[in-house]
Amino acid sequence: MRRIYESNALRRDDEPFSPTDPDDRRWTKALAGEHRTINWDAFSHAFMPGWLRERAITVDIETSRDRYEVGEPVGFCVTMRNRFPISVKLQTRSPVLWTWAVDGLVDAAKIDRSNPTERRSVFSFGRGERKRFERTWSQTIRHSRREWVPVDPGEYTLSAAINVPNAAERGLAAETTISIE
Amino acid sequence: MALLEVEDLEVRFYTEDGVVNAVDGVSYRIERGEKFGVVGESGAGKSVTALSVMRLIDNPGQIEGGEIRFKGENLLDMDEEEIRSIRGSEIAMVFQDAQTALNPVYSVGEQIAEAIRLHLGYDDEAARDRTIEMLERVGIPDPADRYSDYPHQFSGGMQQRAVIAMALSCDPDLLICDEPTTALDVTIEAQILELLDELADEFGTAIQLITHDLGVVAETCDRVMVMYAGKPVEKAPVEDIYYDPKMPYTVGLMSSIPRIGDERDRLQTIPGTMPDLIQLPPGCSFHPRCPYAEEVCTQIEPPLVDPETGEPAEGVDAERGAACLxxxxxxxxELGYEVHVEGESHRSAVRDVEEITGGDTDV
Structure with missing residues (x-):
């Protein structure tokens, strides 16, 4: 059986790099990555200094409102963006790539599970990539494995950070304040 | 010593979106020749539990805690070579979708024979003979002729039988069946379950049956564990689960079984869906869907306890346990449901005539 790409039906011109030109192997080599001048993923990871990578990433946190009633779930959105036109990778302290916190309590819990293992990991951002994560805080603080306690009315700071040491100082964290009435 | 003991198993998946707590504190045991059912909705952690026993959890998943003891040895301490010698020969698995489990470019017979050659050390001829014998045993007609057929030449039921033949080919002590009948129609389902039952009795194989069909569990299993949001919420012998369910989620699952002669217009369902495993609700994970939930249910996560005594029942050996405050x-x-049982033989009566009604609310 004669296949469509073995016929002349797809042969449109004799330009170099034509994907249908069986004699020109440069196109297929290019597709296979042989002719790519730079693998930007590997390049940025290997050569871009840490401080520059950190400059590339922005972190933002926002809630739909500033004030909530007692017991009302607080929905918030964490946005991270790579401002650079090349991919960027950040090494994190554990496989937990980022964390959120209420008044500094990660996952609104007094038991910190943000670094369950010593195994480091890598948080990758494609060029210009924007990542959005949605979470809801139930207005409770987890005191132990099995116990949650509702919070009192007042002001609370919601924060999000990429899981690297001193994230706030390195510009890889953000926070916002809400009021519970 | 039990054949398999899973103790306080914890499995997490580290994704970009967050940490998925797929299995959290699961403990159970399976005796030799026993049929143990694991039930729950999609996303309850049933399959991840089974894959952990086979040590088939791959990145970004990680077994983070607990022990899986098979014949007294912790599978989590074994190196890859040791686990490969157990996987397939002593613990075998029947996967949900046989078409995906079979390699499309090898003949069915060759795929079964490969396992036999690898684990039992048979030569080509002997492996072929045993394969044909196994294909015949699981009810494939003309097994010698079908040996060289490819998976696409088998029907769905035949593919599932072939996968069962492959799993049983090395005479394993434990067979893990992950929803083996989900992709099949009801008549083939009944045949496959009957076949599994028969083969388990014949070979003395223990079965861990994962399903979301409580009817299947009633017909097949001796003991049951109900899972919800990665945690065990009820463990009991099969009769107790059907005649005396203790956890509102189990009650909801039972009332979801359609019954012959039921005059209700709509099928019963449990309102809502399984919570996001990245962000479980505080307290009891089932409270947003539970008709009996009180404020305390949002603040305390119930441990698995003996419903009669209130004593902890989270260990491997606990026979009866329910996680409800x-x-x-x-x-x-009090939990306001009633269980009405009619009929004499539970195996036949359970599916059709048991009626569970909620108190003030539909469960």
Whole structure:
């Protein structure tokens, strides 16, 4: 059986790099990555200094409102963006790539599970990539494995950070304040 | 010593979106020749539990805690070579979708023979003979002729039989069946379940049957564990689960079984869906869907306790346990459902005539 790409039906011109030109192997080599001048993923990871990578990433946190009633779930959105036109990778302290916190309590819990293992990991951002994560805080603080306690009315700071040491100082964290009435 | 003991198993998946707590504190045991059922909705952690036993959890998943003891040895301490010698020969698995489990470019017979050659050390001829014997045993007609057929030449039921033949080919002590009948129609389902039952009795193989069909569990299993949001919420012998369910989620699952002669217009369902495993609700994970939930259910996560005594039942050996604050004395009101059982033989009666009704609310 004669296949469509073995016929002349797809042969449109004799330009170099034509994907249908069986004699020109440069196109297929290019597709296979042989002719790519730079693998930007590997390049940025290997050569871009840490401080520059950190400059590339922005972190933002926002809630739909500033004030909530007692017991009302607080929905918030964490946005991270790579401002650079090349991919960027950040090494994190554990496989937990980022964390959120209420008044500094990660996952609104007094038991910190943000670094369950010593195994480091890598948080990758494609060029210009924007990542959005949605979470809801139930207005409770987890005191132990099995116990949650509702919070009192007042002001609370919601924060999000990429899981690297001193994230706030390195510009890889953000926070916002809400009021519970 | 039990054949398999899973103790306080914890499995997490580290994704970009967050940490998925797929299995959290699961403990159970399976005796030799026993049929143990694991039930729950999609996303309850049933399959991840099974894959952990096979040590088939891959990145970004990680077994983070607990022990999986098979014949007394912790599978989590074994190196890859040791686990490969157990996987397939002593613990075998029947996967949900046989078409995906079979390699499309090898003949069915060759795929079964490969396992036999690898684990039992048979030569080509002997492996072929045993394959044909196994294909015949699982009910494939003309097994010698079908040996060289490719998976696409088998029907869905035949593919599932071939996968069962492959799993049983090395005479394993434990067979893990992950929803083996989900992709099949009801007549083939009945045949496959009957076949599994028969083969388990014949070969003395223990079965861990994962399903979301409580009817299947009633017909096949001796003991059952109900899972919800990665945690065990009820463990009991099959009769107790059907005649005396203790956890509102189990009650909801039971009332979801359609019954012949039922005059209701709509099928019963449990309102809502399984919570996001990245962000479980505080307290009891089932409370947003539970008709009996009180405020305390949003603040305390119930441990698995003996519903009669309130004593902890989280260990491997616990026969009966339910995770509900009604049994720890924390709930103000009682669970308001009633179980009506009609008929004599539970195996035949369970599916059709048992009726579970909620108190004030539909469960």
């Amino acid at each position: 009604a049994y720890t004395g924390d709930l103000q009101n």
